[in-house]
Amino acid sequence: MRTFLGDCAMVIVLAVTSALLGADPFFDTPAQRKMISVYGSVDDWRLQILCWWLAALLAIAAVFARHRWPLAAMLLATACAASHLLGWPATMLVSPSPKAVLGSDLLPLDLVVLVVLYALASAAGTRRLSLAVLVTLEAGLVGIGLFGPLLDTPMLTILAKTNPKGPVDKPALADPLSDVLWQALSYAVVPALLLGIAWAAGDNARTRRFHLAVLQARAADLEREQEQRTALAVATERGRITRELHDVVAHGLSVMVVQAQGAQAALRRHPERSEVALTNVITTGRASLAEMRRLLGLVRTDPSLAPQPSLAALPDLIESVRSSGxxxxxxxxxxxxxxxxxxxxxxxxxxxxxxxxxxxxxxxxxxxxxxxxxxxxxxxxxxxxxxxxxxxxxxxxxxxxxxxxxxxxxxxxxxxxxxxxxxxxxxxxxxxxxx
Missing domain, CATH: 3.30.565.10 (Histidine kinase-like ATPase, C-terminal domain)
Structure with missing residues (x-):
């Protein structure tokens, strides 16, 4: 939604600035009809106006289509700029040999070409295609600058202001070679520079997105690897605690069962032996319980603070087994x-x-x-x-x-x-x- 609103704002700004700066000849007003009657048919001129506004609609469509179909949007934007600059499509529809072609200088609305070229260059997998489009546009601008004034059909450019002395008698043609070269330079250098900047910015955006995607994928891999290591460490620790609990509980219970059986057997004939056996059961139970508490405490505290049994405790372990008989x-x-x-x-x-x-x-x-x-x-x-x-x-x-x-x-x-x-x-x- 935010992208759509931004596109709408862009279209409004470009359209308004184009109307203010140079689109007056393309409004059907009495003053414009008087000026255009000097060079040709007013009806032809009205058809050219219609084509000019249709081309403007193509530019607007290109703005909204550039995110999903960047190449198609590039074709629409290029057709709009060419139609505005040369007026040839409308001219060929009117007459094979028109007396005048209604064209204009580059307008802000034609900057849609730069916007769409940026979108094409920033799209994934279109670097060579966007570079080819850039070269084609540059060559087209140079060709317009060199050969536009030399065509047999005159190009009529009406600026967005009224001549105070009245309508001009004829269009001013750039006949001298120096003027032709200067026009070629003006059409090639500045627009070419703008196109190059738009393409470089789009290509840089594409490269940054690619590197960002690589970094995100690498971070995700590292996170998964860390989770796997953590899960493995948890499983290992669980296994260790399970073995420790088994060793402690199994040994203590085994000794207690043997002592209890001996106490039961000697209860009637040798009560004193039963008392000793039951004492050993209590002692062993308490020792096992203390060992279990120590192991469970390792889960909640620092293991280095808890004493660990060693070989020095083997005599006590063996003595507990001996006490069981x-x-x-x-x-x-x-x-x-x-x-x-x-x-x-x-x-x-x-x-x-x-x-x-x-x-x-x-x-x-x-x-x-x-x-x-x-x-x-x-x-x-x-x-x-x-x-x-x-x-x-x-x-x-x-x-x-x-x-x-x-x-x-x-x-x-x-x-x-x-x-x-x-x-x-x-x-x-x-x-x-x-x-």
């Missing part, structure tokens, strides 16, 4: 080194989940062993139990979580029946976190 042997070989926090946490979780797996699946009376072996660039972890390994174990979330941790750290993982019977989990972790 399952003997656990713990051995460390090699020189313990200072490991990255991620390696230490993963090693702790691997041992925790492997012991939890043994508590859940190993038969009563089974024994467990935990072996850590420190080498120069790797940490070997082996957790085994002496239970029956007659069936291939089903990988649940726990073992799958261990495999994901090890793969993320660039290590190796194996879980399956041991050579001496039972089930074992072995992992090899690099001492340094891969970049």
């Amino acid at each position: 399952t003997p656990v042997e713990f051995a460390v070989t090699g020189e313990p080194a200072t490991l990255p926090a991620g390696i230490e946490l993963s090693a702790y979780r691997i041992v925790q989940e492997a012991l939890t797996n043994a508590l859940k699946h190993a038969p009563p009376g089974s024994r467990c062993s935990v072996d850590l072996s420190f080498n120069a660039d790797t940490l070997h972890i082996r957790v085994a139990d002496t239970g029956t390994a007659g069936e291939t174990p089903v990988f649940g979330n726990g073992l799958r979580g261990i495999a994901e941790r090890v793969n993320a750290l660039g290590g190796t993982f194996r879980a399956g029946p041991a050579d001496h019977g039972g089930f074992e989990v072995t992992t090899v972790l690099p001492v340094a976190v891969p970049a």
